[in-house]
Amino acid sequence: MWLRFVTGRPVSAVTIAFLAWCSARLAAQGFTALLLIWDNASWHRSQAVRRWIRQHNQQVKRGATGVRLVVCHLPSKSPWLNPIEPKWVHGKRAVSEPDRLLSANELEARVYASYGSESETHLVMPKKVA
Numbered sequence: 001m002w003l004r005f006v007t008g009r010p011v012s013a014v015t016i017a018f019l020a021w022c023s024a025r026l027a028a029q030g031f032t033a034l035l036l037i038w039d040n041a042s043w044h045r046s047q048a049v050r051r052w053i054r055q056h057n058q059q060v061k062r063g064a065t066g067v068r069l070v071v072c073h074l075p076s077k078s079p080w081l082n083p084i085e086p087k088w089v090h091g092k093r094a095v096s097e098p099d100r101l102l103s104a105n106e107l108e109a110r111v112y113a114s115y116g117s118e119s120e121t122h123l124v125m126p127k128k129v130a
Contacts, residue, residue: 007124
């Protein structure tokens, strides 16, 4: 499982940066497609993200490096259909402490350890949307 933390809010530009990062990593491993099962978060459904995915897929089809992105949107208000939800519940229980509030750095380290993921640099929200 790959995890990336975001400094700021998860806006469209951050989502696009994450998708580009995933696409490059998967292409380097020989994959040709990535199936995205997405909820109805605004940064998933934005015009900017949809436009970027469309352009990315066209470039990949023409021979550019990357993987094709296939988006499957979940119906609204249906968390039981989202396969990531149980992982978040178990992860939250594994990293939190009921007696104290964890620092951001401590929480990040525990999340990476819990999911067995390597630490990555944070994705950063561009200044012009801040």
